[in-house]
Amino acid sequence: MLKTFPKGGIHPSENKITSAKPIKRLPLPKVVYVPISQHIGIPAEIVVDRKDKVEIGQVIAKSGGYVSSNIHSPVAGTVTKLDKIVDTRGYKKQCIVIRSDVKNESNFQENEYPLKEEISLQQEEILKRISEYGIVGLGGATFPSHVKLQVKKDKLLDCLIVNGVECEPFLTADHRLMLEKGKEILVGIRILMYALQIDRAIIGIENNKKDAIDLFRSLTSGASGIQIAALQVKYPQGGEKQLIRALLKREVPKNGLPMDVGVVVHNVGTVFAIYQAIQHNRPLMERVVTVTGKKLNDPSNFWVKIGTPVKDLLDAVGGVPEDTRKIVSGGPMMGKALKNTDVPVTKGTSGILVISEDEASRGEPKNCIRCGECVDVCPMGLEPHLLMNLSEKGMYEKAIEEDILTCIECGSCSYVCPSHRPLLDYIRFGKSIGKQLESNK
Amino acid sequence: MSDQTIIVSSSPHVHSERTSEKLMYDVVIALLPVFLVSLYVFGINALIATFTAIISCLLFEYLIQKFLLKTKTTITDGSALITGILLAFNLPAGIPVWMIVVGSLVAIGIGKLSFGGLGFNIFNPALVGRVFLLVSFPVQMTLWPVPIENNTTLVDAVTGATTLGLIKEGVQFGQSMSEISTQIPSTADMFMGLTSGSIGEMSALALLIGGIFLIGRKVISWHIPVTVLATMAVVTGVFWMADPEYYANPLIHVLSGGAILGAFYMATDLVTSPVTKKGMVIFAIGIGVITVVIRLFGSYPEGISFAILIMNAFVPLINRYFKPRRFGSRIKAKIV
Numbered sequence: 001m002l003k004t005f006p007k008g009g010i011h012p013s014e015n016k017i018t019s020a021k022p023i024k025r026l027p028l029p030k031v032v033y034v035p036i037s038q039h040i041g042i043p044a045e046i047v048v049d050r051k052d053k054v055e056i057g058q059v060i061a062k063s064g065g066y067v068s069s070n071i072h073s074p075v076a077g078t079v080t081k082l083d084k085i086v087d088t089r090g091y092k093k094q095c096i097v098i099r100s101d102v103k104n105e106s107n108f109q110e111n112e113y114p115l116k117e118e119i120s121l122q123q124e125e126i127l128k129r130i131s132e133y134g135i136v137g138l139g140g141a142t143f144p145s146h147v148k149l150q151v152k153k154d155k156l157l158d159c160l161i162v163n164g165v166e167c168e169p170f171l172t173a174d175h176r177l178m179l180e181k182g183k184e185i186l187v188g189i190r191i192l193m194y195a196l197q198i199d200r201a202i203i204g205i206e207n208n209k210k211d212a213i214d215l216f217r218s219l220t221s222g223a224s225g226i227q228i229a230a231l232q233v234k235y236p237q238g239g240e241k242q243l244i245r246a247l248l249k250r251e252v253p254k255n256g257l258p259m260d261v262g263v264v265v266h267n268v269g270t271v272f273a274i275y276q277a278i279q280h281n282r283p284l285m286e287r288v289v290t291v292t293g294k295k296l297n298d299p300s301n302f303w304v305k306i307g308t309p310v311k312d313l314l315d316a317v318g319g320v321p322e323d324t325r326k327i328v329s330g331g332p333m334m335g336k337a338l339k340n341t342d343v344p345v346t347k348g349t350s351g352i353l354v355i356s357e358d359e360a361s362r363g364e365p366k367n368c369i370r371c372g373e374c375v376d377v378c379p380m381g382l383e384p385h386l387l388m389n390l391s392e393k394g395m396y397e398k399a400i401e402e403d404i405l406t407c408i409e410c411g412s413c414s415y416v417c418p419s420h421r422p423l424l425d426y427i428r429f430g431k432s433i434g435k436q437l438e439s440n441k
Numbered sequence: 442m443s444d445q446t447i448i449v450s451s452s453p454h455v456h457s458e459r460t461s462e463k464l465m466y467d468v469v470i471a472l473l474p475v476f477l478v479s480l481y482v483f484g485i486n487a488l489i490a491t492f493t494a495i496i497s498c499l500l501f502e503y504l505i506q507k508f509l510l511k512t513k514t515t516i517t518d519g520s521a522l523i524t525g526i527l528l529a530f531n532l533p534a535g536i537p538v539w540m541i542v543v544g545s546l547v548a549i550g551i552g553k554l555s556f557g558g559l560g561f562n563i564f565n566p567a568l569v570g571r572v573f574l575l576v577s578f579p580v581q582m583t584l585w586p587v588p589i590e591n592n593t594t595l596v597d598a599v600t601g602a603t604t605l606g607l608i609k610e611g612v613q614f615g616q617s618m619s620e621i622s623t624q625i626p627s628t629a630d631m632f633m634g635l636t637s638g639s640i641g642e643m644s645a646l647a648l649l650i651g652g653i654f655l656i657g658r659k660v661i662s663w664h665i666p667v668t669v670l671a672t673m674a675v676v677t678g679v680f681w682m683a684d685p686e687y688y689a690n691p692l693i694h695v696l697s698g699g700a701i702l703g704a705f706y707m708a709t710d711l712v713t714s715p716v717t718k719k720g721m722v723i724f725a726i727g728i729g730v731i732t733v734v735i736r737l738f739g740s741y742p743e744g745i746s747f748a749i750l751i752m753n754a755f756v757p758l759i760n761r762y763f764k765p766r767r768f769g770s771r772i773k774a775k776i777v
């Protein structure tokens with residue numbers, strides 16, 4: 001029996017059309033737009049000025065506090081502007097605009113470094129470097145990684161979970177990375193185990209990526225406390241809480257963190273970034289992005305420099321077809337629809353999904369027929385129909401009592417509702433007001 | 442692609458193919474075998490009753506929404522169609538057509554639209570219509586045409602009593618079950634549907650085929666029908682074991698009096714049943730127990746309609762107290 005979480009979840013069409021496509025390198029973008037807030041927490045502070053020449057990997061914005069992160073120049077070039085532009089989430093954000101220097105060789109150096117297995121840094125140095133090198137959660141949450149690694153003294157950690165689930169339909173960035181950088185990821189895991197002083201790690205991978213499971217199994221045979229766990233394909237298994245429940249049968253308490261049950265979770269992409277930082281001295285400047293959609297000419301996986309406009313990615317797959325209705329940053333379940341394609345790729349961009357007319361259509365919302373489907377699929381044990389109702393009526397206090405704040409915004413409820421009710425739209429709204437109410441208390 | 446054509450609605454950007462219409466039409470499909478049996482057993486009377494109910498329900502929904510409430514009409518969503526079919530299936534064949542029209546008006550007007558339409562109604566609309574007729578016209582509502590013999594005649598059919606009616610009468614006249622059992626249909630006949638009763642409650646076989654289809658299509662879950670029937674079997678079983686000469690055996694109870702129709706098609710109405718599986722089980726136990734109590738101690742031999750309506754009233758309460766378990770609310774610290 002494959003492992004999975006017991007309550008809720010859905011299985012939308014997987015549509016992993018790019019899973020056999022090796023990661024290609026996107027040509028050097030002429031201009032990059034690097035937002036100073038690509039992570040959860042305080043935005044970084046800009047430390048360069050207009051007309052400054054910057055080297056690749058140079059810090060261009062400094063961490064603005066504990067829960068924050070440095071930002072490094074993804075290219076060598078010249079700062080042309082400090083400007084506000086709309087980010088993938090639709091907010092205007094301060095951006096550092098850099099024109100790449102096409103003559104500078106460092107811009108064309110690829111990250112194909114020989115595998116380096118031996119870990120020479122000390123524990124303290126490792127943690128310090130992870131925090132300085134701008135590493136944040138690349139699974140989409142973009143939580144600064146060093147914060148997750150700062151274990152409070154009273155917490156007992158016993159397991160590192162590496163998230164290779166990639167449960168979002170369409171996305172294959174993590175899948176490809178596991179196949180192409182499996183050995184590096186294993187070194188990254190060892191680095192983290194050493195830094196956290198724990199001797200157990202589990203890589204959780206859904207069973208639709210058998211090749212990755214087999215690869216890791218062959219690489220780890222008999223070794224070193226690293227287990228490979230095949231998981232049943234079920235969305236949203238990549239959610240931290242669901243993954244921990246699936247792998248260890250531990251339930252993170254309502255307002256708690258994975259740490260409360262002795263676990264730290266990192267995404268495979270993050271683990272690779274940590275490997276690069278520790279072993280090859282490379283700060284986080286690029287990531288894998290799946291550019292996909294059923295109607296695209298050549299959907300692909302790319303190594304993309306942070307700050308590259310989405311437009312460049314779409315050009316690289318042959319442009320968007322006529323009947324495109326939506327361009328989504330991320331996957332179809334949790335991604336954000338973009339207003340335009342000038343927005344840059346950030347540390348949290350795992351994919352760009354192009355959705356056509358016929359796929360985007362959604363029926364008119366009808367009355368709730370109390371079928372309970374939304375209740376059945378909610379992985380958090382909530383009652384989405386009730387929460388929507390309460391948000392609609394402005395009964396936010398009651399919604400908080402009904403645990404609206406624990407909603408992980410996975411969208412399973414909206415996905416299944418046979419009456420096409422925009423459940424998550426209302427829940428999100430109620431949640432944001434609920435959060436304000438809570439913080440005012 | 443021009444900028445105007447881009448939509449920026451929020452996630453999720455994909456949706457399951459299931460729609461409430463599809464669910465409703467699945468129910469209609471599930472009821473087809475039952476309808477065919479009713480045509481065989483009651484002939485043209487079943488046809489007239491069913492079509493009268495369907496047309497009246499659709500028409501009343503349309504008229505009330507269009508002219509009284511002045512809202513969008515929803516007659517294509519399949520729900521009024523189902524109400525019509527289920528109302529007819531709960532009536533005796535040969536009931537006067539005007540009564541069916543009145544029943545439909547009550548079902549749609551009072552049972553559904555007066556609450557605010559589909560999704561807001563508390564009681565199963567078809568049952569509201571049926572019970573209204575039963576209480577207002579008790580005589581006509583219990584004239585059960587004898588099956589098959591007269592399935593081509595239109596009027597003045599020979600009438601007989603239902604299985605449970607026969608048992609109730611017999612018991613009242615002091616007959617023992619072994620005496621009564623010579624007068625009631627065999628369990629095989631009950632299973633196939635060759636007995637007296639409402640249009641759609643006849644054939645357990647046809648009802649089960651449709652019910653299994655609905656469970657297979659995930660339109661309903663097994664929880665309600667199985668629990669209702671199991672509860673009825675257990676409770677009647679206790680009485681029967683205590684005094685088999687006075688009480689009918691559980692099999693007779695489950696196979697007659699609309700138990701299967703009620704359990705699979707009426708109690709499972711999405712709108713008027715609880716949302717969680719836990720809630721459904723509680724709801725279904727309630728229906729089972731109340732049905733048996735009415736049958737054994739009340740004045741109606743069938744009882745399940747009342748039982749469902751009574752439990753419908755408790756659904757909001759059940760939903761409030763039988764919530765899904767919230768993730769992370771029971772903390773089992775299992776760190777080694």
Ligand code: SF4
Nearest residue numbers: 368369371372374417
């Ligand atoms: S899935 Fe939709 S129709 Fe069903 S209970 Fe939830 S909100 Fe209502």
Ligand code: SF4
Nearest residue numbers: 378407408410411413
């Ligand atoms: S209520 Fe929140 S957690 Fe539950 S299914 Fe909907 S989006 Fe997911």
